[in-house]
Amino acid sequence: MDCGTCETTGPMVVVQPDEIQVELxxxxxxxxxxxxxFGDDRSHALLVGVLSxxxxxxxxDLQIVETTDTACQELxxxxxxxxxxxxxxxxxxxxxxxxxxxxxxxxxxxxxxxASSSCGCGESFA
Amino acid sequence: xxxFTFDASVxxxxxxxxxxxxxxxxxxxxxxxCTTVFTNLHAKIIDVCEVIPFNDQVVLVGFEASxxxxxxxxxxxxxxRNITLQDVSHLNQVYLSNKIVNAPEGSLHHTSFFGKMVIxxxxxxxxxxxxxxxxxxxxxxxxxxxxxxxxxxxxxxLACGLGALVHPQKGCYIGQEILTRxxxxxxxxxxxxxxxxxxxxxxTVGKTQSLVIRxx
Numbered sequence: 001m002d003c004g005t006c007e008t009t010g011p012m013v014v015v016q017p018d019e020i021q022v023e024l025x026x027x028x029x030x031x032x033x034x035x036x037x038f039g040d041d042r043s044h045a046l047l048v049g050v051l052s053x054x055x056x057x058x059x060x061d062l063q064i065v066e067t068t069d070t071a072c073q074e075l076x077x078x079x080x081x082x083x084x085x086x087x088x089x090x091x092x093x094x095x096x097x098x099x100x101x102x103x104x105x106x107x108x109x110x111x112x113x114x115a116s117s118s119c120g121c122g123e124s125f126a
Numbered sequence: 127x128x129x130f131t132f133d134a135s136v137x138x139x140x141x142x143x144x145x146x147x148x149x150x151x152x153x154x155x156x157x158x159x160c161t162t163v164f165t166n167l168h169a170k171i172i173d174v175c176e177v178i179p180f181n182d183q184v185v186l187v188g189f190e191a192s193x194x195x196x197x198x199x200x201x202x203x204x205x206x207r208n209i210t211l212q213d214v215s216h217l218n219q220v221y222l223s224n225k226i227v228n229a230p231e232g233s234l235h236h237t238s239f240f241g242k243m244v245i246x247x248x249x250x251x252x253x254x255x256x257x258x259x260x261x262x263x264x265x266x267x268x269x270x271x272x273x274x275x276x277x278x279x280x281x282x283x284l285a286c287g288l289g290a291l292v293h294p295q296k297g298c299y300i301g302q303e304i305l306t307r308x309x310x311x312x313x314x315x316x317x318x319x320x321x322x323x324x325x326x327x328x329x330t331v332g333k334t335q336s337l338v339i340r341x342x
């Protein structure tokens with residue numbers, strides 16, 4: 001096979017969507033739960049990312065991190081550091097981070113105005 | 127031994143965690159060489175691809191006619207990942223056979239759902255011994271769907287004989303909820319069938335038999 005490692009072909013240019021200055025909100029319940037998780041420690045941040053995959057094509061990825069190698073926008077929401085990867089900004093602008101208090105299927109939830117559909121578990125969206 | 131060639135796309139992916147990336151987007155378990163199906167939200171086929179790890183890259187062999195849709199499907203999901211994509215279709219020719227092909231040095235061999243596959247540089251072609259009709263008769267006997275016939279963007283994999291490429295335990299890929307629901311409720315809708323000629327709704331027409339997709 002010819003893998004094209006010569007001058008005959010180069011990598012295709014992958015056009016990334018323009019970075020958007022993200023605005024997001026956090027519900028009172030989510031703020032309360034983050035307060036429980038972080039306490040008074042503000043050295044860590046909540047990373048709100050998107051991964052490809054899931055039943056609907058994209059999956060939310062919430063992590064508590066100290067730092068990240070990913071290029072991110074840093075926001076301060078209700079006193080908490082929130083990191084949003086620049087490459088996913090077009091998918092996350094306008095989201096609300098909520099917390100649903102249920103025995104099953106509870107936890108942090110993302111309400112996303114950019115999502116045309118989402119899967120039953122709420123972790124995946126399109 | 128018959129050797130057949132077809133209009134294939136050959137894409138090279140380079141980057142980190144390529145197999146998990148592809149695993150999250152396709153119906154089959156992608157943890158090594160395999161054939162798998164990219165589906166959309168409605169579980170309809172975008173492309174049927176061979177995944178072939180090659181050095182530190184992954185070769186994706188699909189059908190040329192669906193290449194642009196596949197590339198667009200992949201592009202919007204890179205999301206800042208360090209992945210590069212090269213289209214090397216014009217540099218390579220893809221062959222299928224029912225036996226291992228005696229191919230020039232440097233060719234890439236792969237066992238596909240469709241048969242023994244070999245990917246060769248266009249500069250070192252392999253002799254084609256099967257005509258379109260020969261391959262058609264082989265497909266009908268093997269109940270083997272193919273692009274441009276049974277495989278199209280109008281059908282889901284379970285309807286066109288690609289059920290073996292839909293992993294029964296795997297979760298969370300695009301279109302998975304629909305395919306899993308069909309299986310778990312045993313509502314398979316349409317299926318690929320081999321029927322005796324003459325046939326009005328044939329998608330592949332052979333000398334005495336044809337392939338059709340019908341509700342059963």
